[in-house]
Amino acid sequence: MASRRDFLKSTGGLVLATGGGWFAGHAHGAVPNTPGLAPLPAGATASGDLEALSGKVPLIKRSWRPPNYETPLSYFTTEITPNDAFFVRWHLAAIPQVTAATWTLKVGGDAATTPFQLNLEQLKRDFPAFELVAVNQCSGNRRGLFEPHVAGVEWGVGAMGNARWKGARLKDVLAKAGLKKEAVEIVLDGADGPVMPATPDFQKSLPVWKALDENTMLAYEMNGEALPHWNGFPVRVVVPGWTGTYWVKQVSTINAVSKPFEGFWMKGAYRIPLGKFPIIDHFTTQMTDVNEPITEMVVNSLIANLASGQRVAVGQPFVVKGMAWDGGRGIAQVDVSADGGQSWRSAKLGADLGRFSFRSFSIAITPAAPGPMVIVSRATNRAGATQTAELIPNPAGYHHNVMQRIDINAV
């Protein structure tokens, strides 16, 4: 039985030669479960190594191929997630290395009057650039915390990140293609594809109203730099407020269509049961009698600086801090409890980077007496929605926004 260290010694050259490599400082299954939330399946904890993709810091590996890697908890103490720590999520394993020089975007569809094609230079030159900060969160973030467990990528809490995106408005690009009044949806396709020809290509659609929203973007910059390959270089769709499934990476084709899109990734995946979540945005042309596409993110928060069982000193303040976010209404307040939810105090909110951004929160708590404490955070958005105490079960494991309850000890 070879240890990882032996493996590194014997094959380190090969790792480097193939342009990848992974972090040797952590043993198999060494990433702890998120404090205050249900544990991942044992197999997910065991296989969740810290490994670095090319150009990335070590992230928590969920699967190699297609690559699915989540951002470790410690990165969520600052509003902006660095590009090299930003989570990676792909559905299909044939991922081309798209170059800036060869990338083209085809815009057309049966509901466009004047189809056209553009390159990266034209996208940057011909359309006004704008910037915004927005959370990109996988629909299935926290799926691994569902009890009972739900099959899929068993994410912990790190299938999300917050970045400053820069690009062109999708509505400006669609205007050049001339939307007909028959247009009902805008179909998005990236350069990635399946290994087997019979596997449905990953294609998504947006309702026209969301595609025309002034915040919906074709992004070519992320935190002031080109997008990392793993996050969709050179151009990805940014749909502020909505879950990451719509943020198509390496976007290569955009079609305006006069009939609801029938692809598997709309009709057969990324759907939530009707009436279970406090959702404002509905994708009506894709709704059925029982379910609808996931749309906006639910309000949520994450405490990023405490460990389960941590000891704090009586009479001395300690700080609880983390991030809160929602589907674009904006965070109104974050309340923190030190007694498991019996009493609450409002945390101080950090810089307001816009209603689509992470909002940091922090609060100092001074334990009055020795003994166990249970730290809970609860975010509320400007529409009055808040987090849930009890998991809302749904078949695919979406919209987990159960409040954390972190056990610590004052000594």
Next chain:
Amino acid sequence: MKTTLLVIALTLAAGIVAAQERRLELKNGPGRAEVEANCGSCHSIDYIELNSPFLDEKGWDGEVTKMIKVFGAPIKPDDAKAIVAYLAANYAKP
């Protein structure tokens, strides 16, 4: 622990680059060869450990059926049976 690790540089086709991958040593047992030959062509085998041990035999059967019917995996019926039996025996809930 699955610690016999190999690095494979996976190149699906010219111009296509996939993530680096080590091949997990799956648990020994009947059906393992069918799992490696079939499941591993579209996705890394670590998906199996990742999704364990909480599915029962019916749950694993559902996953394999989904791969065939929804994702178009060209798995022969005998292989599919062997795969489900292997997963149920080695990666299902106790």
